[in-house]
Amino acid sequence: MTRAYHKKLNGQKWCWKCQQYKLLSEFYHNRFMYDGLDNHCKACHRTTYNYSSEYQSQYYLANKERLLPKHRESAKASRISRKQIIT
Numbered sequence: 517m518t519r520a521y522h523k524k525l526n527g528q529k530w531c532w533k534c535q536q537y538k539l540l541s542e543f544y545h546n547r548f549m550y551d552g553l554d555n556h557c558k559a560c561h562r563t564t565y566n567y568s569s570e571y572q573s574q575y576y577l578a579n580k581e582r583l584l585p586k587h588r589e590s591a592k593a594s595r596i597s598r599k600q601i602i603t
């Protein structure tokens with residue numbers, strides 16, 4: 517079993533997609549991963565997960581706490597504006 521994508525070296529991490537070491541800052545945080553970072557870099561991330569609904573839900577779960585207050589705020593805001601239109 518190959519573990520090439522688990523390799524880390526001098527603050528760099530192996531991207532299994534573009535097959536090269538990249539700075540850790542080039543990887544998105546992903547709490548579902550063993551080391552808290554995606555196993556592919558941001559550049560590859562865009563091409564891989566752009567239209568992945570699986571990733572969308574993963575992202576939602578991972579950022580739930582951060583996203584939910586925003587949802588509430590915008591829901592509140594739209595309620596207020598709707599009320600203003602009605603009255």
Ligand SMILES: [Zn+2]
Pocket residue numbers: 531532533534535556557558559560561
């Ligand atoms: Zn990459």
